[in-house]
Amino acid sequence: MNREVKTTEDGSKTLFINEMNEGYHSSHGALQEAIHVFIKNGFNLKYNCGINILELGFGTGLNLMVTISDFLEKGSLFPVHYFALEKYPVLPKEITELNYASLFDFENAEKIYRKAHECEWSTETELLPNFFLTKFETDFFQLRNIPMPGIDLVYFDCFGARVQPDLWEKPLFERVAEKMNKEGLLTTYSSKGSVRRLLKELDFLVEKKPGPPGKREMTNAIKQ
Secondary structure, eight states: OOEEEEEOTTSOEEEEETTTTEESSOTTOHHHHHIIIIIIIIIHHHOSSOEEEEEEOOTTSHHHHHHHHHHHHTTOOSOEEEEEEOSSOOOHHHHHHHOGGGGOOSTTHHHHHHHHHHSOTTSOEEEETTEEEEEEOSOGGGGGGSOOOOEEEEEEOOOOTTTOGGGGSHHHHHHHHHHEEEEEEEEESOOOHHHHHHHHHTTEEEEEEEOSTTOSEEEEEEEO
């Protein structure tokens, strides 16, 4: 997979896959998109006690870093167990070029970011006190075979339906729903009507939310 590092409009960087003409984040701003979709409309709504998060997929690790930043700002009172799936891990040189640690002012940001990418797959790693990461190097459709506790919050951050339509169809959403606790929240940048209809079929309470810069709407869905 041929990827290059590009700078988005808010100054933060992303990876871009030339043969797919697809970026890992919005060209309008990688950082502001991650904060808007996954923190303001995700983590902030669920972090009032211990929480289990599932991310599809881990990618550059930006969603992890914005979560850690917010976790620390909130006082890191309750444990976070963060599970992430990724089939195509980023390379060490890409990690260096992305330079995400420079976007954050919390202590040891660079060390934590490196540790998140370099830690063993399928093994729980304590990145900092009360925050645990377990990564799985696998296809999303193997989710049923991966042991994990009930999930309270899902970061559904797959590539867009234009390039990977199968990731936005019922079989994957069924697998995700099976892993979620009742009242668990799924948040995604997508606002496709077909996605909202599928989630409603799977007994989610679906809400359209204002999207990040450059996108009119996004989706929150609560498992009933």
